[in-house]
Amino acid sequence: MTLPGKYQQDDPSGPDSGGAPETVDAVVVGTGFGGSVAALRLAEAGKSVVVMERGKAYPPGSFARSPAEMGRNFWDPDRGLYGLFDAWTFRGTEGLVSSGLGGGSLIYANVLLRKDPKWFVKESPVPGGGYENWPFSYEDLEPFYKDAEDMLQPVPYPYRDTPKTMAMEASAAALGLAIKRPPIAVTFTTAPGAEPGTNQPLAAAPYGSVHGERAVRTTCTLCGECDLGCNSGAKNSLDHTYLSAAQRAGADLRTLHDVRGIRPLGGTGSGTGYEVRYVVHDPENPEAPLLERIIRCRHLILGAGTFGSNFLLLRNRASLPALSETLGSRFSGNGDLLTFVMGAKIHNEGKVPATRTLSGSRGPVITTAIRVPDTEDGGSGRGYYVEDAGYPAFMNWLIETGQLGRVVRRTARVAGQLLKDRLFEARRSNISADLAAALGDGSLSASSLPLLGMGRDVPDGVLSLQDGRLAVDWTLATSTGYFGRVRKTMADIAGELGGDFVDNPLWWAKRVITVHPIGGAPAGRNPAEGVVDSYGEVFGYPGMFVVDGAAMPGPVGANPSLTIAAFAERACRRLLEGARPAARGIAPESQHDGGPVTSVRDAPATSVREAPGAVVDSPAESLRLLAPDATKGKAAKPERPAAPKPAATTRGLAPGMAKADTDASATSVSFTEQMHGWFSPGQSDPAKGHALGRDRDRRIMFELTITAPDIDAFVADPLHRATAEGYVLADQFGGRMPVEQGWFKQFVTDTSPDARPARRMLYRLWLRDPGGTPLTFTGFKLIHNEAGLDSWADTTTLYATVVRGHVPPPDPGRPPAAEWAPPDPAAVAGSGILRIRPLDFARQLTTFRAVGPAPLPALASFGNFFLGELWKVYGNRVSRIRR
Numbered sequence: 001m002t003l004p005g006k007y008q009q010d011d012p013s014g015p016d017s018g019g020a021p022e023t024v025d026a027v028v029v030g031t032g033f034g035g036s037v038a039a040l041r042l043a044e045a046g047k048s049v050v051v052m053e054r055g056k057a058y059p060p061g062s063f064a065r066s067p068a069e070m071g072r073n074f075w076d077p078d079r080g081l082y083g084l085f086d087a088w089t090f091r092g093t094e095g096l097v098s099s100g101l102g103g104g105s106l107i108y109a110n111v112l113l114r115k116d117p118k119w120f121v122k123e124s125p126v127p128g129g130g131y132e133n134w135p136f137s138y139e140d141l142e143p144f145y146k147d148a149e150d151m152l153q154p155v156p157y158p159y160r161d162t163p164k165t166m167a168m169e170a171s172a173a174a175l176g177l178a179i180k181r182p183p184i185a186v187t188f189t190t191a192p193g194a195e196p197g198t199n200q201p202l203a204a205a206p207y208g209s210v211h212g213e214r215a216v217r218t219t220c221t222l223c224g225e226c227d228l229g230c231n232s233g234a235k236n237s238l239d240h241t242y243l244s245a246a247q248r249a250g251a252d253l254r255t256l257h258d259v260r261g262i263r264p265l266g267g268t269g270s271g272t273g274y275e276v277r278y279v280v281h282d283p284e285n286p287e288a289p290l291l292e293r294i295i296r297c298r299h300l301i302l303g304a305g306t307f308g309s310n311f312l313l314l315r316n317r318a319s320l321p322a323l324s325e326t327l328g329s330r331f332s333g334n335g336d337l338l339t340f341v342m343g344a345k346i347h348n349e350g351k352v353p354a355t356r357t358l359s360g361s362r363g364p365v366i367t368t369a370i371r372v373p374d375t376e377d378g379g380s381g382r383g384y385y386v387e388d389a390g391y392p393a394f395m396n397w398l399i400e401t402g403q404l405g406r407v408v409r410r411t412a413r414v415a416g417q418l419l420k421d422r423l424f425e426a427r428r429s430n431i432s433a434d435l436a437a438a439l440g441d442g443s444l445s446a447s448s449l450p451l452l453g454m455g456r457d458v459p460d461g462v463l464s465l466q467d468g469r470l471a472v473d474w475t476l477a478t479s480t481g482y483f484g485r486v487r488k489t490m491a492d493i494a495g496e497l498g499g500d501f502v503d504n505p506l507w508w509a510k511r512v513i514t515v516h517p518i519g520g521a522p523a524g525r526n527p528a529e530g531v532v533d534s535y536g537e538v539f540g541y542p543g544m545f546v547v548d549g550a551a552m553p554g555p556v557g558a559n560p561s562l563t564i565a566a567f568a569e570r571a572c573r574r575l576l577e578g579a580r581p582a583a584r585g586i587a588p589e590s591q592h593d594g595g596p597v598t599s600v601r602d603a604p605a606t607s608v609r610e611a612p613g614a615v616v617d618s619p620a621e622s623l624r625l626l627a628p629d630a631t632k633g634k635a636a637k638p639e640r641p642a643a644p645k646p647a648a649t650t651r652g653l654a655p656g657m658a659k660a661d662t663d664a665s666a667t668s669v670s671f672t673e674q675m676h677g678w679f680s681p682g683q684s685d686p687a688k689g690h691a692l693g694r695d696r697d698r699r700i701m702f703e704l705t706i707t708a709p710d711i712d713a714f715v716a717d718p719l720h721r722a723t724a725e726g727y728v729l730a731d732q733f734g735g736r737m738p739v740e741q742g743w744f745k746q747f748v749t750d751t752s753p754d755a756r757p758a759r760r761m762l763y764r765l766w767l768r769d770p771g772g773t774p775l776t777f778t779g780f781k782l783i784h785n786e787a788g789l790d791s792w793a794d795t796t797t798l799y800a801t802v803v804r805g806h807v808p809p810p811d812p813g814r815p816p817a818a819e820w821a822p823p824d825p826a827a828v829a830g831s832g833i834l835r836i837r838p839l840d841f842a843r844q845l846t847t848f849r850a851v852g853p854a855p856l857p858a859l860a861s862f863g864n865f866f867l868g869e870l871w872k873v874y875g876n877r878v879s880r881i882r883r
C-alpha cells in the first residue's frame with residue numbers, strides 16, 4: 001500500500017509475514033545522500049523501487065526545539081527513542097549521524113563542496129602500511145557533480161552584513177589564507193536572481209513534496225538552527241528534493257522500516273537478486289519484539305551511511321561469504337576537528353579593547369570556508385578546510401550561564417541594590433535597568449564562534465563487530481601532524497580576531513568528534529583493495545551496490561555529501577546501463593589508472609553450499625521476532641523464531657521428550673553452560689581454526705541451557721539425549737544468534753584409537769544469521785583416557801564446526817560415529833575450539849535445577865550418572881595410579 005504524496009508508515013503487525021515475499025526491481029536502504037539519489041534515478045528509469053528508511057519523516061515545523069522534545073530526539077528504539085540524532089562512541093572518536101527521511105541532510109550544515117581534483121590520490125602511502133587509492137577521478141565524477149548540484153541548488157551565502165561571515169573573511173585576508181563562500185543548499189530567494197529576503201513563502205517544487213501539499217517552505221530566516229533541522233523548510237534537504245522527485249517518479253518510500261538482513265538469492269555470485277529482511281518499528285509499542293519481514297529484489301542499493309552500511313555488511317558476513325577481506329578498513333572521520341574562538345576583541349591603539357561581535361547564531365551554520373592546500377596541490381602537508389560553525393540562538397544562553405561566577409556576582413549586585421533601595425525607602429518603582437544588568441551584556445556569547453576543521457587525515461581506522469556491536473578502532477596518533485596544522489590555523493584565526501583559542505574538551509582525552517564518518521566498504525580496483533568497485537558495485541555480488549559514505553576509500557577532505565551524491569549518481573548510471581561504457585564520462589574500468597583492474601563480474605565465485613541432508617524451510621518458517629534495536633549486540637533483547645519448528649525437525653529427540661515437560665510424573669534436570677573460544681571462518685579443522693582465530697582475535701562463545709526433560713529416560717537412553725536452548729555469539733557470523741533448536745547428547749559410547757573406552761558429548765544447534773542463512777553448529781567433547789589425568793581438559797574442551805544449512809541429527813539407528821563424521825568442506829562455514837573457563841564452571845555448578853515430583857533424587861541420579869560415566873573412562877588409570 002502506498003499513500004499518494006505521502007511516505008508509507010504501515011501497520012507494524014504487517015501483512016507480509018506469510019506467503020510469497022514481495023518482489024521488486026530495487027530495494028534502497030537508507031535515505032541519505034547515496035540512498036536518495038538511487039531512489040530517484042532508479043524510479044525515473046521505470047524500475048519498481050522500494051526505499052526503506054528506519055527513521056521518521058520531518059515536515060517543516062516538526063523538528064524538536066523544546067528541552068522536553070530535545071531530550072527524546074535520539075535514535076535508540078531499544079529505549080523507546082525514535083528521534084533524529086544517532087550518537088556513537090568508539091575508541092578514539094565520537095560520531096554523530098542522523099536517522100530520518102533525508103538522512104544526514106536533515107541535520108547537516110548544507111555545504112556542498114566538490115572534492116579537490118588533486119585530492120583523489122593514487123597509492124598514497126598510509127603510515128603503518130597500505131595506501132589510500134581513489135579508483136575514480138575528479139573527471140569521472142564531474143558530470144555527476146553537476147547532476148547533484150542541479151537537484152540540490154546550492155548557492156553562496158548572499159548576505160553582506162553577517163558579523164561571523166565578515167569576521168572570517170577579514171581574518172583570512174589578514175592571514176593570507178584562501179577563503180570563499182562555499183555553495184550551500186539553502187533557499188534565500190523566491191526566484192533565481194531575485195533579491196534575498198527572509199521568511200518568504202516558496203512556490204511548490206514541480207515534483208511536489210513527500211510531506212504533502214500543506215507543507216509550506218519559506219526562505220532562510222538566518223536562525224542558525226540548520227543542525228537541529230530546519231523548521232522553515234529553507235534547507236534544500238533530500239526530502240524536499242531527491243526524495244520528493246523519487247516519489248513522484250513512483251518510488252515507494254517507507255519510513256520506520258529498518259533493514260536487518262541481506263542474503264543473495266541463488267547463491268553467492270549468481271547475480272539473480274537479493275533477499276532483504278527488515279522490521280517495521282512501532283513507536284506506540286516500543287517494548288514488543290518486531291516481526292521480521294522479507295522483500296526480494298534484483299538490485300540492492302545500500303545507502304545506510306558509513307555506520308549503517310558497514311553494520312549491515314558485517315552482520316551479514318556469513319550470508320555474504322565472498323565479501324572482500326577489506327571490509328571495515330579505511331575508516332576516517334574526514335579529519336573533523338571542532339574548536340572555539342572565545343571572547344573576540346577589537347584592539348584599538350591606546351584604548352581598552354572592545355568586544356568584537358561575531359554573533360555565531362546569526363545566519364546558516366556555515367557561511368565561509370578557508371582552504372589550506374595539500375602537498376598534492378602546492379601546500380606542505382595534508383590539505384584541509386576551516387569553516388565557521390554557527391549555532392542556534394539558545395546556545396547563547398548556555399554560553400552566558402556557563403560563566404556561573406559572573407552570573408552570581410551580577411545577580412548579587414542587583415539584589416543588593418534593590419535591598420538598599422527598600423531599606424532607605426528610595427521609592428524607585430522602575431527596575432528595568434536592574435534586570436538588564438542582571439542579565440549582563442551577553443558579550444561572551446556575542447564574541448564567540450565555533451570553528452570546524454576537516455580534511456585529509458589518515459584513513460587507517462577499522463570498523464568491526466565486537467560482541468555483535470559496531471566498533472571502530474581509530475586513533476589520533478597517525479594523524480597528529482595533520483591535526484597540529486589544523487589547530488595552528490584555527491589558533492591563528494582566533495588570534496587575528498583578538499579572542500582566545502579553546503580546544504573542545506575531548507581533545508585533551510585524545511579524542512575527536514566526527515560528523516563526517518567515511519569508509520569501511522572502500523572502493524578499490526579489485527577485491528584485495530576494496531569492497532566495491534569504482535562504481536560502488538560489491539565485488540562478488542553483482543547487482544548489490546554501496547553508494548554512501550562507506551564506499552569512500554579515504555577522506556573526501558571537503559564536506560563529503562556532494563561527493564557521495566555524485567558517486568551515487570555515477571553508480572546508478574552504471575547500474576542502468578550495465579557494464580557498457582556510458583555516454584557521459586563513464587570510462588571502462590580498464591581505462592582508469594593503469595592499476596590492476598577487476599570488474600565485479602570477474603571476481604572469483606566462492607564455492608559454498610549447504611551441507612547434505614539440510615532441511616530447507618520456507619521463508620515464512622524462517623521469520624523471527626527481533627529486538628527493536630540490532631545495535632545492542634550481546635545485550636540485545638532476546639530474539640526467537642516467529643513460528644514453532646515443524647514436527648519433522650524434532651528428529652533426534654528421545655521418544656516422548658517433546659512432551660515430557662507436560663508429563664507430571666517426570667522430573668527434569670537442567671543446567672546452564674557458558675563456553676568461550678576462538679574460531680575461524682572458512683576453516684574445517686577445529687585446531688587450525690582455533691589457532692588462526694586466536695591470532696586474529698576472532699572469538700566465539702555460547703550460553704546454553706541443557707535440559708533432560710525426564711531424568712530416568714535420559715539415564716536409560718543409550719544416547720543420553722537432552723535439549724539445548726540459548727544463543728551463540730560470534731562476530732564472524734554477525735553477532736548473537738538464538739538457538740532455534742538444539743540437541744545435546746551426553747556420554748555417547750566411543751572407543752579411542754587404542755581400543756580403550758571413550759565417550760563423546762555432542763552438541764548440535766540450529767542457528768540463523770541476520771541474513772536468514774541457516775547454520776548448524778556441531779561440536780563434541782572427547783572424553784578418553786590418555787597419559788596423565790586429563791578429565792578436566794576433556795570435559796571442558798569442545799571441538800566445534802559450523803556448517804551451512806539446518807542439518808538434523810543422524811537417524812538414531814545409524815552408528816553413533818555418523819555424528820562426528822567430517823562434514824563436506826564446501827559446506828563448512830568455519831571451525832574452532834571452545835573451553836569452559838574455571839569461573840564459568842563455578843557458575844555452572846550453581847545453575848543445576850530439578851523440576852518435578854522428585855527433585856533431589858533426580859539431581860543425585862544425574863550426579864551418579866555423570867561420575868559413573870567418567871569412572872568408566874578414567875577409572876582404570878586412577879586405580880593403576882593408586883596401586
Ligand SMILES: Cc1cc2nc3c(=O)[nH]c(=O)nc-3n(C[C@H](O)[C@H](O)[C@H](O)COP(=O)(O)OP(=O)(O)OC[C@H]3O[C@@H](n4cnc5c(N)ncnc54)[C@H](O)[C@@H]3O)c2cc1C
Nearest residue numbers: 030032033034054103104109111259305308548549559561
Ligand atoms: C551536524 C552535521 C553537520 C554536517 N554538515 C555537513 C555539511 O555541511 N556538508 C556536508 O557535505 N556534510 C555534512 N555533514 C555530513 C553529512 O550529513 C554526511 O556526510 C552525509 O549525510 C552522509 O550521507 P550518506 O548517504 O553516507 O548517509 P546518511 O546521510 O547518514 O544516511 C543514512 C540513512 O540511512 C538510514 N539507515 C541506517 N541504517 C538503516 C537500516 N538498517 N535500515 C534502514 N535505514 C537505515 C539512516 O536513518 C539515515 O537516514 C554533516 C553532518 C552532521 C551530523
Ligand code: SF4
Nearest residue numbers: 220221223224226230
Ligand atoms: S539558518 Fe535557519 S532557516 Fe536558514 S537554513 Fe538554517 S535552519 Fe533553515
